[in-house]
Amino acid sequence: MFETKPDIAGRTEIETLVNTFYDRIRTDEVLGFIFNEVAQTNWTTHLPKMYAFWETVLFRTGGFTGNPIAAHAKLVSQTPMGRAQFDHWLQLFRSTVDDLFAGERAEHIKSCAADMANVIYARINQVPDPRFDPANVTPEQRARYARYQQPAA
Numbered sequence: 001m002f003e004t005k006p007d008i009a010g011r012t013e014i015e016t017l018v019n020t021f022y023d024r025i026r027t028d029e030v031l032g033f034i035f036n037e038v039a040q041t042n043w044t045t046h047l048p049k050m051y052a053f054w055e056t057v058l059f060r061t062g063g064f065t066g067n068p069i070a071a072h073a074k075l076v077s078q079t080p081m082g083r084a085q086f087d088h089w090l091q092l093f094r095s096t097v098d099d100l101f102a103g104e105r106a107e108h109i110k111s112c113a114a115d116m117a118n119v120i121y122a123r124i125n126q127v128p129d130p131r132f133d134p135a136n137v138t139p140e141q142r143a144r145y146a147r148y149q150q151p152a153a
């Protein structure tokens with residue numbers, strides 16, 4: 001018998017994903033203290049902000065208007081925010097998605113998270129964006145970037 005998981009259909013699934021992810025983050029031994037102690041996150045406001053963020057990413061609705069680069073740049077002087085922290089964040093995000101959902105949007109949200117983790121990591125640490133390291137560009141990214149480079153009609 002195999003179990004079939006639903007895909008992410010809309011706001012309801014996004015809320016479930018975000019709630020489950022941050023339940024895990026809060027008690028995570030690597031990242032928990034960054035929220036609980038360093039940023040002293042107000043979960044009552046942070047969770048709805050994250051519902052809006054992911055709804056905006058996935059469905060272009062949700063009305064997210066924050067500034068993720070600034071929010072994470074602020075943390076750099078207070079706590080390590082290096083590749084190890086971002087890789088751990090991503091691992092936790094991917095496994096949370098996989099525990100709950102399966103399908104096209106589940107795959108899409110994981111790849112958006114990976115792209116954004118790369119951008120945020122690179123910007124706040126002032127290192128070159130790893131997406132643009134030719135050694136790491138996937139065939140899918142190569143095709144997508146080639147389309148951007150075509151002159152506008």
Ligand code: HEM
Pocket residue numbers: 031034035039040041042046049050053065066067068071072075081085086089112113114116117120
């Ligand atoms: C090392 C990894 C990460 C850590 C430790 C971290 C931690 C934090 C903290 C402490 C905040 C502020 C919460 C508050 O208001 O108290 C925050 C905000 C936020 N984070 Fe992260 N984060 C990480 C990675 C990511 C990634 C990869 C994404 C996107 C895929 C992301 C998306 C956001 C967004 C959208 C906000 C709200 C920004 C705003 O207020 O405008 N975070 N994060």
